[in-house]
Amino acid sequence: MVAFKLGALFVAAAGFVMANAAVYAADAPNLNDPKIAKYVAGDKWSGYVTSTPETRKMQDDDFENPSFVWVDQARALWDKVDGKAGKSCASCHGEVEKLKGASTTYPKFVDKHNDLITVEHQIGICRTKYMEADAWKWEGDQMLGMSALVRLQSRGMPVNVSIDGKNKPFYEKGREFYYQRRGHFDFSCAHCHVDNYGNMIRSELLSHGMPNGFPQYRLKWQKLGSMHRRFRGCNKNTRAEPYKQGSPEYTALELYTMWRASGLPVETPAVRK
Amino acid sequence: MAKARIKVPSSAKKGEIFEIKTLMSHNMETGRRKDKKTGELIPRKIINKFECVYNGKTVFSADFHPSISANPYLAFSCRATESGKLEFRWTEDGGAVTSETKEIQVS
Amino acid sequence: MSDTVSNVAILDRRQVLTAAGAVAVAGFVMGPGFAFAKPEDAAARVKEATGGAAVKEGRITIQLPQIAENGNTVPVTVSVESPMSDADFVKVAHIFVDGNPTPDVASFHFSPMSGKADFSTRIRLAKTQNVIVVAQMSDGSFFTASQQIKVTIGGCGG
Incomplete structure (x- = not known):
């Protein structure tokens, strides 16, 4: 009896696993x-x-692409001075279009940061180290928008x-x-x-x-x-x-x-x- | 992050029917989700009304319910009658209104 | 004795599994623990919107994907045939659904200045169901059209 019930439970639980693993060809x-x-x-x-x-x-x-709500917001933030150093993104980088191609090589090891960094890490370093501004959350609207804006400059490359x-x-x-x-x-x-x-x-x-x-x-x-x-x-x-x-x-x-x-x-x- | 994106032609011929597209950033909280940490229901907060006002006259409006997706998108048509202002208004539960205006030249 | 104890424990675990599955499905779009509207509820809302007047088929085109990639964001385009003149125009078009927690989705109010009675929007659909459009003309007559859409649930959400 116990064995039967346990068996049924095993099938019920494993069924999900197996169904997930049941891979079949599509067109x-x-x-x-x-x-x-x-x-x-x-x-x-x-x-x-x-x-x-x-x-x-x-x-x-x-x-039609709703992402551009975030991109628009990031474009406005690009020129906005923030932090103790009194800088905006534009203070160092100029027009965002200048970053064309930049994101295609990320993640990469950057000697002065002595680590492998992503675009998001780079934005974080820019904000906290160079702008002396508050860090943005990885999954926050500002970080997502800025990462998208930066990577958008390389779209198609x-x-x-x-x-x-x-x-x-x-x-x-x-x-x-x-x-x-x-x-x-x-x-x-x-x-x-x-x-x-x-x-x-x-x-x-x-x-x-x-x-x-x-x-x-x-x-x-x-x-x-x-x-x-x-x-x-x-x-x-x-x-x-x-x-x-x-x-x-x-x-x-x-x-x-x-x-x-x-x-x-x-x-x-x-x-x- | 209440921010609207609007696409309207800057000019049109009199009598021409043109398309307007709008996209409003809003998470359209249904009131049926629970906070994962507290288990409490997150109160409903949606854009419940959209209006398009052409030189003071409401030419198109929409009532939204929670089954409208987050970041509500709306495309609709309008007939060019005279130069002037197109005002777009989004009303949130609780009464907050976001409004944007676009100019159109009609010849 | 051990039999009984084991059985109880097993049943509990199975129930938990079943309940978890049900919540996972229901929670997918609309949140946990809520019942879906029944087709009767949608029919009742149609009746309310029309005041019980006769509703004719036709004049409405609904463009929907046959299968929604994700029920959270389903594009829908509706157009209603009408001259959209001062004398003859579409006053309002409602979207109802018969498988979400509530049947109401949206109502669109037109005027002769709309030029065309058409619109596109994006809607949430909790499961496979019917999308029903009811349009009221300026002369008080009503037209309707509906389309079923399949909504896939689950899979590799991420």
Whole structure:
């Protein structure tokens, strides 16, 4: 009796795990479709390729794309003097357009900060160290907007991170994270995004996990969100313990996943489901 | 972060029907979510009314309920009759109003 | 003895699992613990909006995706055929749904200066359901159209 009940429980609990792991083939996206040509580089494609026409339309038009509420706000903050040093972003950088191409090489090791840093870290350093202003929260509206504004300047340019030199150990750490099984489901990132991209996991079409559109507006979030928030979501979905936004683990993972996206255009701010 | 984005042509021919697009930043709190920490219901706070006023005359308005998505988006049409001002008003639960104005030249 | 204890414990854990699943689904769009409106509630709201007058099919086009990628933000475009003249125009168009906690979504009030009785917006849909549009013309007549939309729930949310 006990054995039977326990068995039933096991099936009930495992059913969810198994159903999640029941991956099956979907219609492969047609990579020759001219509408998606911009979002394909060799055998890589971004989530735009598998988005519905409605979601693509929201990304295609900067007015339809709600991310631009945050971008507009960041554009106003760019010129705003803040902090004890009496500086704005513009005091050092001039017009934001001058940052064209800058984000394509992030994350990168910066000697004077002696660490691998993301665009968000750089904005944080600018604010606290050079402007002597209050730090912005990683997932706050100002940080999301500013990161999106900075990365937007490189929109359409290929992701071009380095995995050599001082970046190398971080790349290796990120790769290790990517292939490490973790959590209750015992999944690694690679199980979904390397072994099974293009296949369905229940009702979900697995992507390549390309991060070239962050911060992005997700229909689910109903707001702009960071790449590290998405990492947390993935980790939680596989019932693994998520790391903090901006943590060394996720920063190394950002380098590794950005390297995977090498050659794909910066899509920030993308719109995804 | 109440901020509106509005797209209106700066000029139009008399009689022409033009499109207006608006997007208001607002999380449209439904009143049905619970605070994860306290377990308390988060009170409803949505934009419940949108109005488009053309030279003092309301030409289009909308009543919103919580089933309207966050950052409410609205596209609609308007007939160009005369040069002047288009005023857009969003009213939040509790009565706070955000208003923006755009000029249009009609020839 | 141990049998009984084990059974109770197991049932409790199963119930917890079931309850957690139910909350996860219900909480997806509209928050935990609330019942969805029934089709009858939507029908009742249609009746209220029309004052029980006759409602004809037609004149309304609803553009909705067949399957919503995410129920939190579903684009919808509606247009109502009308000359939009001072004598003959669409006064109001309501959107109702029959699977959200409440049937009301929005009402759009037009005037002859609207030129066209059309609009686009984005709506929240808690599950697969019908989207119903009811339009009132300036002569007091009513038209309606409806469309079912499938909403996928769950998956890799993040």
